[in-house]
Amino acid sequence: MYRICKEFHFSASHQLAHLPEHHQCARLHGHNYVVAVELAAPELDANGFVRDYHDLAALKSYIDTRFDHRHLNDVLDGPSTAEALARHFFDYCAGQWPETVAVRVSETPRSWAEYRP
Ligand SMILES: Nc1nc2c(c(=O)[nH]1)N=C([C@H](O)[C@H](O)COP(=O)(O)OP(=O)(O)OP(=O)(O)O)CN2
Numbered sequence: 001m002y003r004i005c006k007e008f009h010f011s012a013s014h015q016l017a018h019l020p021e022h023h024q025c026a027r028l029h030g031h032n033y034v035v036a037v038e039l040a041a042p043e044l045d046a047n048g049f050v051r052d053y054h055d056l057a058a059l060k061s062y063i064d065t066r067f068d069h070r071h072l073n074d075v076l077d078g079p080s081t082a083e084a085l086a087r088h089f090f091d092y093c094a095g096q097w098p099e100t101v102a103v104r105v106s107e108t109p110r111s112w113a114e115y116r117p
């Protein structure tokens with residue numbers, strides 16, 4: 001199996017207001033998010049690609065339009081956890097590119113959450 005991965009970056013604020021008051025993430029704060037999309041295929045296409053990285057430009061546009069410099073509580077229906085974001089971006093990517101196998105979201109350089117069905 002061949003695998004490729006491409007990262008996308010955006011900055012946004014959020015507040016996990018369902019957490020206890022003493023939890024730091026219950027306060028309004030922001031992150032420089034990294035979204036890593038992984039695609040896989042058993043065979044390469046005629047260009048020698050799983051898929052051309054350039055095809056993923058639609059995700060950059062989606063992120064820039066809907067997520068970058070937004071307040072995530074206004075964008076997502078439920079809590080804006082890294083897990084929920086990973087699922088959201090997975091659903092978007094799987095709808096665009098059938099080779100999508102996982103999406104990973106980092107809020108900090110030391111943590112990530114992944115959705116991989
Ligand atoms: N499983 C999850 N746990 C937490 C999430 C999450 O999305 N999934 N989110 C948060 C907060 O958004 C918080 O802002 C990030 O927490 P944390 O990684 O602890 O941030 P720090 O900057 O404090 O990280 P350090 O590495 O400890 O400096 C909380 N938990």
Ligand SMILES: [Zn+2]
Binds near residue numbers: 014030031
């Ligand atoms: Zn946070």
